[in-house]
Amino acid sequence: MPEGDVVWRTARRLDLALGGRELLAADLRWPSLATVDLSGRVVLEVVSVGKHLLTRLTGTADEPPATLHSHLRMEGSWYVERTGSTGGRRSASGIRAVLETAEWTAVGHKLGMLDLVATAHEDELVGHLGPDLLGPGWDPQEAQRRLLADPGRAVGEALLDQRVLAGVGTFYLAEACFLARLTPWTPVRDVPSPAKLIELVHRLLDVNKERVDQVTTGDLRRGRQNFAHARSGLPCLRCGGTVRVAPLGAPPQDRTAFYCPGCQAGPTPTDDGRPQQPLGHGRRRGVAAPAYRTRR
Ligand SMILES: [Zn+2]
Known part of the structure; x- marks a missing residue:
């Protein structure tokens, strides 16, 4: 199971690939999120909190800034590939999320959790956590x-x-x-x-x-x-x-x-x-x- 160090590194990799870039397409293969459209939003940053990943997005004319929350649980992972490449490193059946920018595409594979909340309400997902060992506010x-x-x-x-x-x-x-x-x-x-x-x-x-x-x-x-x-x-x-x-x-x-x-x-x-x-x-x-x- 990925632990805090792996999740921290995953967040950094996703942030380097997606941070500051507009989502041209987002495919969330998750029952509660199947109809969500994130295209047009810009990824502000991707950070880790403990073993949780927070992908923070700009708002739209109608919606406030949002956070896509994911957790790798037992065997999940995110990987990054050049947009338009064939990928294929993992089985398509395990893909739970695809976030596409002009240059890079992030693929969430076998994720254990996927939620979308208003960024102002992130605490509902991670507020219960103790101090984050690798967070900026480690206490x-x-x-x-x-x-x-x-x-x-x-x-x-x-x-x-x-x-x-x-x-x-x-x-x-x-x-x-x-x-x-x-x-x-x-x-x-x-x-x-x-x-x-x-x-x-x-x-x-x-x-x-x-x-x-x-x-x-x-x-x-x-x-x-x-x-x-x-x-x-x-x-x-x-x-x-x-x-x-x-x-x-x-x-x-x-x-x-x-x-x-x-x-x-x-x-x-x-x-x-x-x-x-x-x-x-x-x-x-x-x-x-x-x-x-x-x-x-
Ligand atoms: Zn011994």
Whole structure:
């Protein structure tokens, strides 16, 4: 699932392609938006807020400025191609939005959410979010206040909660908890330094926002780029023990959390000790969750 750094980079790419340009055509293949016509509007900017994408558009004679909101959810993406090119990089059946300018066309593929609101009402879509880790108004004190508001909650669940801070998914959850040497099930009240943890999460997303590979080890070699996420069954890069995975949170909302019992202290209430399936060095992150679920 794309996390805050990927969404930030997507927003920048869309902004470079569409910002300041008039939409000559817009095809929104979404039931609630099928009759909407955005042609003639100018894209003011595209920004990310946590894992949400906001494409801000000028108004028309009859309509106020509008924001096209999208969320990539599990497997969505936006890509940009030269207008008039055949494209074809993704299956046409997955296309949910096409925004065409004279030079560039942005294509939203397998988007998880698509909405159109008046720009003045963006808060209806993103107002509930905690501080945006990669936003211009990043506020670590407010993120800490929200983190500590529920002291009995598992820290991993709190980090995934976009109302606490916006941008973390299961990759950065696993890596931040590994680097903080805490299991994801550690109650928030037992985190020795919440401020340092928040600073760590922020740094991880910030250093990765400009690059395609997500690296938390400082080692760019494939298979050595991160410590815990999607590495269950493999030897820990730090201690040599076996990295494990277990569900975090209650079904059906549970997520997968990877951790190393040798490096991370704290409770592991949902790890039932079953043998961990090696996923192989060549596998990409994000494929581990289905592999795990088949064994439940
Ligand atoms: Zn370890």
